Amino acid sequence: MTADPHAFELRLADAVRRDPALRHRLAARLEMLAPDVIWCEQPFLWPLVAPLAESKAITVVYSGHNVEWRARRELLARLGRTAPAIVERLATLERALIARADLVIGCSEADAAGYRAMGATSVALVPNGADPPVAGDNSDAAALARLQARLDPGLPVLAFIGADYLPNWIGLRDLVVTSMAPGGALAGFQLLLMGEVCRPYADWLRQRGGAMPQIHALGRVDAATRSAAFRLADVAILPLTTGGGTSLKTAEALLGMSEVVGTPIAFRGHKERTGAPGVHCVAPDAFAAGLAALDLTDRDAIRARAGARRPEVAGCSWDAVLAAAAADPAIGAVLRVAR
Amino acid sequence: MRLHLLSPVPPAPTGTADYLRQLVDDLITARGPEVVSRLVLWDEVGPDHPGLMTRAGQLPVRPAAGLNAQAMAPGDLAVVFLAANTFHGWIWGALARGLPVPVIAVIHDLSTYPLIRSLARKRLYGLGPAEEKAALVDEHGAGTARLIAGFDDLPETGRYFILGLGLATRQASGLIVHSHYARLRLMTERIAGAPLSPVRVARHPAPFGPSPPPVPPREAGAPFTVGSVGFFNPTKRNHVLIDAFAAFLRGLPAEDQAATQLVFVGAIDAEQRRAAAARAADAGIGDRVTFTGYVDEETLTAWQQRLDLQVNLRFPSCGETSGTLARAQALGIPVVVSDFAAFREEAALAHLPVDPPEEFEALLAVIRARHADWRAGRPAPAPRRASTAPEPESFDAVLAAFERDLG
Structure with a gap:
């Protein structure tokens, strides 16, 4: 199991524990910080701080982004694999954190229910938020000009941003990229690809051979380039086929100026917004065909639909999400401890 | 002959x-x-x-x-x-x-x-x-x-x-x-x-003959009792039961926690008992867990009649039959079994998946539901078989x- 790449995160805590220097540095840092609250954004490193949390005086929060063991199992299944030892160890680890946590925060109803099923007793729901992806001023003008020079003005533009996280790449590959090959349903589209998801795309392209000139892999981008890309995009795509939690990308896309096309998984936590103007929820097996069938000829109409949905998606902004979270009594209690 | x-x-x-x-x-x-x-x-x-x-x-x-x-x-x-x-x-x-x-x-x-x-x-x-x-x-x-x-x-x-x-x-x-x-x-x-x-x-033969012993009235203030009955061994998934019971207890107010117990009725060797007791203590429920050790049949029946839920899980070995399960069925005790091998054919309140992460969550859900019924004075749902094989x-x-x- 230890050699399995899907056990990577599970090895992190082991690696620190087996390295005396790292272990001592961590212990010294924790002693210096003397935390009142340990806030875990994932369960993988919990074994390293669990001894510190033996004291009930320390408040522990697990602010999860997925029910990790279920997400890992789904991902493995998507890859045609089972690795029950990894999944079981991950479940045990996550359950141990939940057993100690004074508060568990889920970012979707499904995740909150999943944490309760694992034994969580105090669960708050805080969905992921986003900032509008397109700058309100012309700070992206230079980037805009640069990108415009690369694009064919006659072809519709898709945009996708994501980390080098397998569910991001698998969904993008299977639902979009392969359909952009000559003869595919999306052969007449361009794609602005941003973030480290460009890395698995590059590997795939190298293995496959050939070129896909209408895919512009921009890699990690600064705020101006990201803003420019979303300003130019006719459609922000969310081709997710696995994963839990709620997607930051979805909130960002909803607050943007493009059409939004995503799978039901991508709209988890945003179901009520799938009927908003310019928002399209499409099943994975119909994704490319659904995209191809959209009328994207009138860019002003696209912008108008994005503007029209603004009141319905305003709750996705970090400002709105954090205001609601701060009003949650359970979170408020933790924040008071932290002060 | x-x-x-x-x-x-x-x-x-x-x-x-x-x-x-x-x-x-x-x-x-x-x-x-x-x-x-x-x-x-x-x-x-x-x-x-x-x-x-x-x-x-x-x-x-x-x-x-x-x-x-x-x-x-x-x-x-x-x-x-x-x-x-x-x-x-x-x-x-x-x-x-x-x-x-x-x-x-x-x-x-x-x-x-x-x-x-x-x-x-x-x-x-x-x-x-x-x-x-x-x-x-x-x-x-x-x-x-x-x-x-x-x-x-x-x-x-x-x-x-x-x-x-x-x-x-x-x-x-x-x-x-x-x-x-x-x-x-x-x-x-x-x-x-x-x-x-x-x-x-x-x-399985009728454990108590044609008429099982009458159910004695519950003692006033008797705790909500979950139990595993029979020889204690790893295939009975008792470690999962301890973890799930601990998670169940954490969700109860302190006064309700005191009105619960987890009991292991039956022979257990010293090493396994030490390990199980340590696991329960680590999970914060050491004071709510009882190990009876080997008991005679009369005492076994008395313990079973105190159970609000009997947990009969098995994996990877699922024997061929279970006497303690047959006794629970005859006594009308709500019993939960593994959805696996021979136990799929047994009538039970629930059949739990044997995949460990799913097993824990399903067992916790059953304990919570059974406790809710117990608090409300509702009987457990009728047992059912998971298999369509003939009786x-x-x-x-x-x-x-x-x-x-x-x-």
Whole structure:
């Protein structure tokens, strides 16, 4: 199991524990910080701080982004694999954190229910938020000009941003990229690809051979380039086929100026917004065909639909999400401890 | 024609001994008290054994040391009761030597090779390398030697799925199991040897005879009690039960936590008890967990009648039948079982997945739901079977069918 790449995160805590220097540095840092609250954004490193949390005086929060063991199992299944030892160890680890946590925060109803099923007793729901992806001023003008020079003005533009996280790449590959090959349903589209998801795309392209000139892999981008890309995009795509939690990308896309096309998984936590103007929820097996069938000829109409949905998606902004979270009594209690 | 019953008898601390007593009572109910004059009981007992107490009075038990060709007459039938613990070692030995009359084998545990291997390597009960091989060869053919050599290197799950029933299947004119699952495995996991004798499925004898003891009224303030009953061993998933019960308790207010208990009723060795108690203490529920150790049958019934939920999980070994499960069913205790192997055919409140992460969550959900019903004074939902396989016939009917076949 230890050699399995899907056990990577599970090895992190082991690696620190087996390295005396790292272990001592961590212990010294924790002693210096003397935390009142340990806030875990994932369960993988919990074994390293669990001894510190033996004291009930320390408040522990697990602010999860997925029910990790279920997400890992789904991902493995998507890859045609089972690795029950990894999944079981991950479940045990996550359950141990939940057993100690004074508060568990889920970012979707499904995740909150999943944490309760694992034994969580105090669960708050805080969905992921986003900032509008397109700058309100012309700070992206230079980037805009640069990108415009690369694009064919006659072809519709898709945009996708994501980390080098397998569910991001698998969904993008299977639902979009392969359909952009000559003869595919999306052969007449361009794609602005941003973030480290460009890395698995590059590997795939190298293995496959050939070129896909209408895919512009921009890699990690600064705020101006990201803003420019979303300003130019006719459609922000969310081709997710696995994963839990709620997607930051979805909130960002909803607050943007493009059409939004995503799978039901991508709209988890945003179901009520799938009927908003310019928002399209499409099943994975119909994704490319659904995209191809959209009328994207009138860019002003696209912008108008994005503007029209603004009141319905305003709750996705970090400002709105954090205001609601701060009003949650359970979170408020933790924040008071932290002060 | 006499029926020779070769089985551990009470007070041997194995489920087969209880089974035999219940079975004899069932036969008396079905065939009348005169049946006892046809029954000859054998076990590895001393001459001062008090005999088996039955509904028709005390039935003597003959010492197995006296079991020889002269002890049985033409026209007699031997019924051997086989499981995978050492109380059955002498019966495996008798099978290996051969019995002079037709044999019906009652299989209580499908996975018997580990016991045969252990006995054969210690040269106990006349078993040795030839018998170890004979246990496997019909099931594994030319691969037998390789399996014997590599058995200890197999993962635990793999070891539990090796049958090793050759000593029984070669000798028996008929086989009795307690689930369609077991029947299918016996019939299909063979690649060599003579055709298998008929295999019939019988239901577990009624643990309390035709009428189970009345349910005593609950004591006022009796706690919500969840229990695991029987020999404590890792295949019963008791570590999952401890974790799930701890998670359940964490969700209760302190005053409600005090009105709960988790009890393990039955024999437990010192090392396993230490480990289980430490696990419970680490989970913060050490004061809510009781280990009774081995109890007599009356005490066992009293404990079971206090249970609001009996947890009967099994993986990877799922025996062939469970006496404690049959008792819970007869007593009307809500019971949860694994959705696996023979237990899929059992009626239960819920059948839980055996995939460990799912198992924990499903068990926690069942405990929470049962507690909600308990608090509200609601009865548990009716038990149901997870399998559509037909309900088995009574042991008496199955035995009668074999008696007819054998003329």
